[in-house]
Amino acid sequence: MSDERTRDEAVEQELKGVPEDMIDGEEASEAADGDRVAALEEELAEARQQVLYARAETQNVRRRMEKDIADARAYAATGFARDILSVSDNLSRAIAAIPEDLREDEKWKGLVAGIEATQREIDKVFGQHGISRIAAMGLPLDPNQHQAMIEIPSTDAEPGTVVQEMQAGYMIRDRLLRPAMVGVARKPD
Structure with a gap:
């Protein structure tokens, strides 16, 4: 009997580290494996979903950044352009204020032509910058x-x-x- 007792004690020792559902038999073992597989598949599906969301967010950030860069290039001169508009306005007023007899006077023709050329150049530069x-x-x-x-x-x-x-x-x-x-x-x- 002592031999049987020693064997029973040896089996009990071996089973101490094994989960109880595995001790109950193969069915419990298969059920536990099925539960673990289902849990792992669920985790995998969640991980895939997170990867898809991360990719989409990265794509959105990239598009937004490209649009911001394009806008910055296209509209970088906006503040400067607003300031130069007053210069253009003053040149236009100066040209409009020149009396017709001064335009015909040989002494003033060069000055009038220079002011008009400056206005044309400003208009040309405006056109080049949209x-x-x-x-x-x-x-x-x-x-x-x-x-x-x-x-x-x-x-x-x-x-x-x-x-x-x-x-x-x-x-x-x-x-x-x-x-x-x-x-x-x-x-x-």
């Missing part, structure tokens, strides 16, 4: 491009039509740089 003048005269008021300053009674123009431009407006590519300040026709009283 800055364009907003059309206003004779068009219906567009609040996205025009800023109505006054209403002018008019029988010649439809109400809401721009009949006077006080300050030219400009676009930089597809964005408004400065609205045109205009006078709009209204029905006379």
Whole structure:
């Protein structure tokens, strides 16, 4: 009997480190393996989903960054362009203020031609950088491009039509740089 007792004790010692569901038999072992496999498959599915989300987020960040870089290149000169518009406005006013007799006078022709050439050069540089003048005269008021300053009674123009431009407006590519300040026709009283 002592031999049997020693064998029973030896078996008990071996089973101490084994989970109980494995001791109950093969069915319990297969069920436990099935549960572990199911849990691992679920973890794998979650990991795959997380990888897909991470890839999508990376793609979105990359696209956003590319758009920001393109916008920065396209519109980097916006602040500078706004400042230069006042220089262009002053040149235009200077040209408009020159009396006709001075334009014909030989002494002043060179100066007048130089001022006009400077204005043409500024317009050329604006064009090279995507800055364009907003059309206003004779068009219906567009609040996205025009800023109505006054209403002018008019029988010649439809109400809401721009009949006077006080300050030219400009676009930089597809964005408004400065609205045109205009006078709009209204029905006379």
